[in-house]
Amino acid sequence: MVDMKYKKIEYGSYNLHMIKTDRFKTINVEIILRRDVKKEEITSTNFLAAILSYTTKKYPTENALARKMQDLYSVKIFPTCYRIGNFYNVDFNMFLLNEKYSEKKMFEESLELLSDIIFDPNVKDDKFDKDSFDVVKNEEKSQIERIKEDSRKYSLIKMLQNLDNNKAFSYTEFGYMEDLLKITPSNIYEFYKKFINDSVIDIFIVGDIDFDETERLIKDKFKFRVYKNDKKSPILENFEYRKKPQIIFEEDNTNQAKLSIGCVIDRMTKFEREYVLNIYNLILGGTADSKFFKNIREKFSICYYVSSVGNKLDNLFLITSGITKNNFDIMVSLINKEMKDMENGDFSALDIDKAKKYYLSLLEEAQDRPSQIISSYYAMDLWGIDSMEKRKEEILKVTKEDIVKLAKKVHVDTIFLLGGDKK
Amino acid sequence: MITREIKDLEQTVHIEVLDNGLTVYLVPFKNRKNYYIEYVTKFGASIGKFKPCDTDKFQKISYGVAHFLEHKMFEQESGEDPFEFFSKYGSDANASTGYKSTSYVVEGTNNIEENLDYMLTYVNSPYFTDENVEKEKNIIIEEINMYNDEPEGKLYRESSMAIFKNHPMRIDIGGTEKSVRNITKEELYSCYNTFYQPSNMFLIIGGNFSIDSVMKVIKNNKALNSNKIKEEITVKSVKEPNEVNVKFKEISIEGMVIPKFILTIKKSIKGLEKKDRYELSVLVSLLYNILFGSASTFREQALKQGMMSFLSPSKVIVDDFLLIEFLAESRSPKELSEKLIECFKNKEITEEEIERHKKCYISNLVLTSDRVVSTVSSLVDNIIDYDDIVYNKIDIVRSINLDKMNRLREFIDIDNSSLVIANCKE
Numbered sequence: 001m002v003d004m005k006y007k008k009i010e011y012g013s014y015n016l017h018m019i020k021t022d023r024f025k026t027i028n029v030e031i032i033l034r035r036d037v038k039k040e041e042i043t044s045t046n047f048l049a050a051i052l053s054y055t056t057k058k059y060p061t062e063n064a065l066a067r068k069m070q071d072l073y074s075v076k077i078f079p080t081c082y083r084i085g086n087f088y089n090v091d092f093n094m095f096l097l098n099e100k101y102s103e104k105k106m107f108e109e110s111l112e113l114l115s116d117i118i119f120d121p122n123v124k125d126d127k128f129d130k131d132s133f134d135v136v137k138n139e140e141k142s143q144i145e146r147i148k149e150d151s152r153k154y155s156l157i158k159m160l161q162n163l164d165n166n167k168a169f170s171y172t173e174f175g176y177m178e179d180l181l182k183i184t185p186s187n188i189y190e191f192y193k194k195f196i197n198d199s200v201i202d203i204f205i206v207g208d209i210d211f212d213e214t215e216r217l218i219k220d221k222f223k224f225r226v227y228k229n230d231k232k233s234p235i236l237e238n239f240e241y242r243k244k245p246q247i248i249f250e251e252d253n254t255n256q257a258k259l260s261i262g263c264v265i266d267r268m269t270k271f272e273r274e275y276v277l278n279i280y281n282l283i284l285g286g287t288a289d290s291k292f293f294k295n296i297r298e299k300f301s302i303c304y305y306v307s308s309v310g311n312k313l314d315n316l317f318l319i320t321s322g323i324t325k326n327n328f329d330i331m332v333s334l335i336n337k338e339m340k341d342m343e344n345g346d347f348s349a350l351d352i353d354k355a356k357k358y359y360l361s362l363l364e365e366a367q368d369r370p371s372q373i374i375s376s377y378y379a380m381d382l383w384g385i386d387s388m389e390k391r392k393e394e395i396l397k398v399t400k401e402d403i404v405k406l407a408k409k410v411h412v413d414t415i416f417l418l419g420g421d422k423k
Numbered sequence: 424m425i426t427r428e429i430k431d432l433e434q435t436v437h438i439e440v441l442d443n444g445l446t447v448y449l450v451p452f453k454n455r456k457n458y459y460i461e462y463v464t465k466f467g468a469s470i471g472k473f474k475p476c477d478t479d480k481f482q483k484i485s486y487g488v489a490h491f492l493e494h495k496m497f498e499q500e501s502g503e504d505p506f507e508f509f510s511k512y513g514s515d516a517n518a519s520t521g522y523k524s525t526s527y528v529v530e531g532t533n534n535i536e537e538n539l540d541y542m543l544t545y546v547n548s549p550y551f552t553d554e555n556v557e558k559e560k561n562i563i564i565e566e567i568n569m570y571n572d573e574p575e576g577k578l579y580r581e582s583s584m585a586i587f588k589n590h591p592m593r594i595d596i597g598g599t600e601k602s603v604r605n606i607t608k609e610e611l612y613s614c615y616n617t618f619y620q621p622s623n624m625f626l627i628i629g630g631n632f633s634i635d636s637v638m639k640v641i642k643n644n645k646a647l648n649s650n651k652i653k654e655e656i657t658v659k660s661v662k663e664p665n666e667v668n669v670k671f672k673e674i675s676i677e678g679m680v681i682p683k684f685i686l687t688i689k690k691s692i693k694g695l696e697k698k699d700r701y702e703l704s705v706l707v708s709l710l711y712n713i714l715f716g717s718a719s720t721f722r723e724q725a726l727k728q729g730m731m732s733f734l735s736p737s738k739v740i741v742d743d744f745l746l747i748e749f750l751a752e753s754r755s756p757k758e759l760s761e762k763l764i765e766c767f768k769n770k771e772i773t774e775e776e777i778e779r780h781k782k783c784y785i786s787n788l789v790l791t792s793d794r795v796v797s798t799v800s801s802l803v804d805n806i807i808d809y810d811d812i813v814y815n816k817i818d819i820v821r822s823i824n825l826d827k828m829n830r831l832r833e834f835i836d837i838d839n840s841s842l843v844i845a846n847c848k849e
Contacts, residue, residue, distance in 0.1 A: 066718035074783035142732035289510035304566040357513030
């Protein structure tokens, strides 16, 4: 990218990635802490990220911290926790106005605040502040309970658990009630110490910044000490699929039934994972011009949505739709037919061309968003995907044969239908 | 073509009104790869009755027609699917219907001329047949079913009916299964011919494009230019009382796991000119952010007492009504709503709080102006709500003071509100 300069510095205890560009009126900072995903630690990790961002020692109430953020021209700081293949990440995201739109020292002071959030928690006698603890516990509890209100998501989770309850993809990112109940102000502090010490850390900064000045500020504010060298891959290992798909119904008193289909992709090559899968998905179910949309929604009028997504790190391909329960058999057979057509090469050169253009367009657009610029560099760093420039060339190499070959590796494993039982 | 600056946000808007009445707004961005086109008709689900172009009699609009039209605009006589066309260049197309307007959008990084030309053509070429209208009904009913199943959606529906007695906003944008079943191609054409004439529409393009080349496309597009001004649109607003329809209602909703409530203040702003409504809208946002936002005592206390898990205020202006809405999740909804009302009425606001929140408001305006999509969306909202883009937003925010805030608080009466509490069904 012509108007972007990238610089990476490895300090041993963390990596600093700086991306200089004058495209944005903001500066975006992302501190990514990465650990191996463990089901029993998801809830604690979420809890920790929430309580760290809720209050700090210097700003011991939500009110005080919020005021400070407002004083810094409404700097936004928020954590996100998510699984990425074999890892579970916590991102501390911050974005603030470039000082041109606020005033001098705002960048430095915002970094200082972010550093407080990570390194200076509201802890006394090795325990997190009780008031903050209770509030966060309440919020986490509600979040876990609320999943059931979103039947589309809930159906997908249940499908994945039925597919294989031991694999990382079946873990829910909302956490688990039984784990939440075990968390105390002191054991979460123990967990904090472990978390800070064994996370692999990347710091990304995007904006109109000065490399030397930024490096100096980061070194000054972020004193991660423990040296780490982790070269593990985020990609899940291959696993066996059911030769005969399992079909599971769960009753729920709703009008619309939520269909979730989990397919296992058997032994993808690197090229398939990074490129062919994208094209396959875009043709089959990834857009409003896909086979699913055109041939199922538009021709048969039996659903409002039917779409798919490739989960490349998990070796999964997922299909979701909302249907009237009576239409289950016909829907499944229509989906199967479209998938069979992919295996038989029943799609045109134009379909491939459109999917490639769509992919390229997404790639271009990603450069308009700081957070996507960061995730692109992060993926390059974490599992060695190609640079943006190279991706633009490689995608064009995908052939019809490649797509057919991949289509044959996609096996329907679990079909799950939730609800639709309202009379 | 005239050019205007949006003050302090480093944005320039180029405006041209075409001979047929369509207004075009262009907002080029430096340093961006993508462009975003939004083509809007000021026709949404809130219109109840109108006089069709070719008659003298008022006609009632069935619930869900605006949304149905939006779905059906994608049908082309040639059989070509617009999604298919846009995807040729890797672009994304979509459409959405609101109470006040219906929007068609295209977003991409290349071939803007072709996409724009196609968009103007397909939106200006209706093709409804008995058969294709019938076919669409099942898809729309699946969509309605999807929303009907969402517990929060049910709460919203109950709340709308509690606020309004007669206004079409009582009913969901998509209509009901029954109203959708009854929609005919004649009704669609009649609404299309009236509300999709260029003088009732506008076009905004933001992002990466050349002004000259998009203007050329617009001026040469056949379908658009053959869609001429017909006549003034006459809409009859439904008589709606200033008072809320139902003050309090308690229901239980299947599938809801944690109780929630919606409290909505209804305020008639009849007589307040559209251009003065921006300041009102800023004041209202500042008010609820100060009272209930992240730096408020109310929020801190309510969280500490375990009384709520979230509270999100919002506001909307429809026709001559200002609605201020509070959606909250709470295990003791009644008590929380009482505290909320008490705080709204009596909590003192200081000059310092106003200044701090003004600073945040301005920061957010700058952030919005940094993104192509949010810039276009906010301009669309401006045009719908205030009849024009607000060019001096930041000045208006700066002009707000304690005095204005106190006058707002006298003006708004939280006793004219509806409260709907949704409990969980056993």
